[in-house]
Amino acid sequence: MTQADPKAAFIDQVSWNSDGLVPAIAQDFKSGRILMMAWMNRESLAITASEGYAVYWSRSRNKLWRKGESSGHLQQVREIRLDCDGDTVLLMVEQQGGIACHTGRSSCFYRVLQDDEWQVSQPVIKDPETIYK
Known part of the structure; x- marks a missing residue:
């Protein structure tokens, strides 16, 4: 009788x-600020858990996406949580470089609804053209 891999049981x-995907929220482990949302598949979750850095599944590129692979803005994972329904993953991360968004901002949630219009509420920390060469 073969036993299931206990490491894969989670x-x-x-x-x-x-x-075959699950939404994954990245949250700053110190401030609690929501940084971004992305998708994970089984492989990306397994790699994230084993390596300690966020790896997502890019739907547009149809491949694994190691957060920060081109920008240098890695997400070191401090804790992985699963919600009560088991259908959303929460990554408590240390965002290296302080930039989580491809727009050069600290968070992807930089627009706030005011008077029925989306207003930009965060400055660009670094021009994306200098980040992605």
Whole structure:
């Protein structure tokens, strides 16, 4: 009789959607600020858990996406949580370089609804053209 890999058992407890993905929220482990949302598949979650750095699944590129691989803005994972329904992962991260968004901002959630219009609420820390060469 073969035993299931105990290290992989946590992955089987995630409620993956029909595409084999789960939403993953990245949150700053010190401030609690929400930095971004991305998707993970089984492989990206397993790599994230084993290596300690955020790895996501890029739907547009159809491949694994190591956060910070081109920008240098890695996300060191301090804790991985699963919500009560098992259908959302929360990564408590240390955002290296202070920039989480491809727009050069600290968070992807930089627009706030005011008077029925989206207003930019965060400055660009670094021009994306200098980040992504």
